Amino acid sequence: MDELAARVRAGDRRAVARAITWVENGHPEKDALLKRLYPHTGRAVRVGITGAPGAGKSSLVDRLVGHLRRQGLTVAVVAVDPTSPFTGGALLGDRVRMQAHATDPGVFIRSMGTRGHLGGLSRSTQDAVRVLDAAGFDVVLVETVGVGQSEVDVMHVADTTVVVLTPGGGDVVQAFKAGIMEIADIFVVNKADLPGAEKVKAQVEAMLDFVKHDAPWRPPVVKTSATRDAGLDALWQAVTAHRAYLDQSGEGRRQRAERLRRDVLALAAARLQxxxxxxxxxxxxxxxLEQVQAGAVDPYAAAEALVSGLLREPDRLLCRHGPVGEEV
Known part of the structure; x- marks a missing residue:
């Protein structure tokens, strides 16, 4: 365990891949490994990229990785793909799209299936990001599954959330009503070489005037074209500006505290389950439970008895209950 953790911290790609596999598959030693890695996290810039299908998120991530590598930054990518409800498999296609970086030692790409988890991310995404952070990557990019307008979990993983829009992607007002627009720290109008890009940008700016006029951070709207490598520098400058805002305003500390609170509650809930x-x-x-099925005890009393018994004797589970959930 100590050797694996040390290899991860040293940036050993095989060790990083193995650690993320442990995280995904719920390896018995997963928690012990994460405990060893956690003190070495907190340095990486975490950027979440979300948006509707077809917005060009994967192409944008691919070109952004190249832009960051040209600046000498090491980059890790976690790309989450939908899991089939029928076969349980996932087409992890982002590794195919990003083949240009496959041999670059400064880039690590990992695709993860959602495994039925809603919110646009895998349940293990947070832990995978921590592994990559501990491995010393300068930037960790998290691309959501892109199944609609409800992938808001990314805001709890990333420091900066980028929402990608495209011309012809529908009414921006409707998109704001859907919820995902409210989590954006930066808006990107991708495929800006297509007709209608300036109109989308103007619509987003107008909506920001309406809903975020008094916010301390006004999300910038950046136009990009992944196919032409256009706008990448402006996008990264916006990310850098947002990180500076988080550090200077104290909002970053507040977000980290809220993230840790959610993590502790989620971990506690998983263990209780x-x-x-x-x-x-x-x-x-x-x-x-047999008494519940027979109608002798209602489900509410049974649930209370189960929780009470677990809290009284969490290890031995020796408490017994009568027909109304009272200890006997």
Whole structure:
């Protein structure tokens, strides 16, 4: 374990890949590894990139990686792809799109399936980003699955959230109503060489005047064309400006505190769920469920009995309950 953690911190690509696989598959030693890596996180610039399908997110990420490498920055990419509800598989196509960087030792690309998790990200994305952060990458780019207008989980993983729009992508007002627009720190009008790009930019600016007129940070609207490598410098300047704002205003500390609070609650909830799943197999609680099925106990009393018993004896799970969920 110590050797693997040390290799990750040294930037060993095979060790980084193995660590992320442990995270994705729920390896028994996953938590022990993450505990060793956590003190070495917090340095990387985390940028989330989201938007509707067809907005050109993957192409934009591909070109942005090249732009950052030309500046001498090391880059890791976590690209999340949808998992089929029928086969359970995922077409991890972003690694195919980014073949130009496959042999670059300063770039690490990992595709992850959502595995049924909503919100545009895999459940393991946060931990994977921490592994890459601990590995010493300067920038970690997180690309969401892009299944609609509800991928807001990225704001809890990234320091800066980029929302990608395109000409012909629908009414901007409707997009603002959908929720994803409210999480943007930067707007990108991609495919800006197409007709209508300036109109989309003007619509976003008008909506920002309406909904964010008194906000301390006004999201800039940047036009890019991934196919022509246009606007990448302006996009990265906007990311850099937002990071400076986070540091100077104290908003970055507030966001990190909120992220840690959510992480602790999520980890605690996951562990409680695991404990509850084990508890339900114990004879006292199995009998309690039979009473619920027979109508002798209502589900609310049974749930209270289960939680109370787990809290009283979290390890041994020896409490027994009568027909109304009272200890006997």
């Amino acid at each position: 695991q404990r509850l799943a084990v508890a339900l197999e114990e004879p006292p609680f199995a009998a309690l």
